[in-house]
Amino acid sequence: MTTPTPANAAARPVVPGPVPRNLLRVGDLAPDTLAGLLDLAAAMKREPLGWTSALPGAELGCLFEKPSTRTRVSLVAAAHRLGMRAIVLNREETQLDRGETAVDTARVLSCYLDVLAVRTFAHAVVEEMAGAATVPVVNALTNTHHPCQALADLLTLREHFGELAGMTVAFVGDGRGNTCHSFLGACAATGMNLTIASPREYDTDQALLAEARELMAHTGGSVSLTTEPAQAVRGAHAVYTDAWVPMDKHHEQTERVARFAGFRVDDDLLAQARQDTVVLHCLPAVRGLEITSEVLDGNRSLVWRQAANRLPTAQAVLHTLVTTAGERAGDQEPHPGL
Numbered sequence: 001m002t003t004p005t006p007a008n009a010a011a012r013p014v015v016p017g018p019v020p021r022n023l024l025r026v027g028d029l030a031p032d033t034l035a036g037l038l039d040l041a042a043a044m045k046r047e048p049l050g051w052t053s054a055l056p057g058a059e060l061g062c063l064f065e066k067p068s069t070r071t072r073v074s075l076v077a078a079a080h081r082l083g084m085r086a087i088v089l090n091r092e093e094t095q096l097d098r099g100e101t102a103v104d105t106a107r108v109l110s111c112y113l114d115v116l117a118v119r120t121f122a123h124a125v126v127e128e129m130a131g132a133a134t135v136p137v138v139n140a141l142t143n144t145h146h147p148c149q150a151l152a153d154l155l156t157l158r159e160h161f162g163e164l165a166g167m168t169v170a171f172v173g174d175g176r177g178n179t180c181h182s183f184l185g186a187c188a189a190t191g192m193n194l195t196i197a198s199p200r201e202y203d204t205d206q207a208l209l210a211e212a213r214e215l216m217a218h219t220g221g222s223v224s225l226t227t228e229p230a231q232a233v234r235g236a237h238a239v240y241t242d243a244w245v246p247m248d249k250h251h252e253q254t255e256r257v258a259r260f261a262g263f264r265v266d267d268d269l270l271a272q273a274r275q276d277t278v279v280l281h282c283l284p285a286v287r288g289l290e291i292t293s294e295v296l297d298g299n300r301s302l303v304w305r306q307a308a309n310r311l312p313t314a315q316a317v318l319h320t321l322v323t324t325a326g327e328r329a330g331d332q333e334p335h336p337g338l
């Protein structure tokens, strides 16, 4: 698809390559590319309706196998702000429930779409779909990664603090969750110093820790683990938490709530942090469990701005992937059978 450029494109940020074909993990983005995406998102936030002629007629497909409020609506709104159209499919509205494979689904949807966003369970599914698709695939959340969220997290911190490199941040709660994993990747790419506080059996994935540390050797960041929330938040510019019970783990509710007691982000915990610390939460929150209402609604909370930043970051991702795919299209062999 051709991609007309806005009239004043010269003044607009260019995302430095190499731009990946898909966005499945934060680690798909080189640090410079990630920084460029944040610059573009910031420009789109300043001029939200300045891009409505960027991708006229392009189609976004969203395939959701789990519920979503923020990701789904921000992607659709972002598409509209780029002049695109969007179609949202829940799993049960497709033939997936009747046994059509995810791979076959991705291959067929590619015939109708310019970009496909997928929310699913196992990360391997979105990888397989990206392998079969002939259009870019955006991970709209898997059990292990949530890159769209991490971009909004970074934009929010950058707006508040200016410079990300060298910041000290804490994640308190489920260290094995997709939000923590993607925030770890975001810290690695931007040179932040992260301490993750979680019960030992919810420690962050070792392979992702190793990958982050390798990148941090170049970006200057660091990551450490603790089982003590107070230790993690000491000196932290930002304290991040997430729901204790992921969407597909309701059967673990009682066990998790018991195990995470002591990991709540409340005023007592924040008294151990910097006076100017800010609080992040990807939402939806369970008020009174992982975070108190006083903190969520208090003057240290950046949570609502973080949610709002899902839109310009989604807009930057869609624009960059679709534009780059259009530039690559001439080099591609048609999919066998087409």
Ligand SMILES: NC(=O)OP(=O)(O)O
Binding pocket: 067, 068, 069, 070, 071, 072, 141, 149, 282, 283, 284
């Ligand atoms: N944070 C987030 O991904 O929210 P949704 O599950 O509502 O999309």
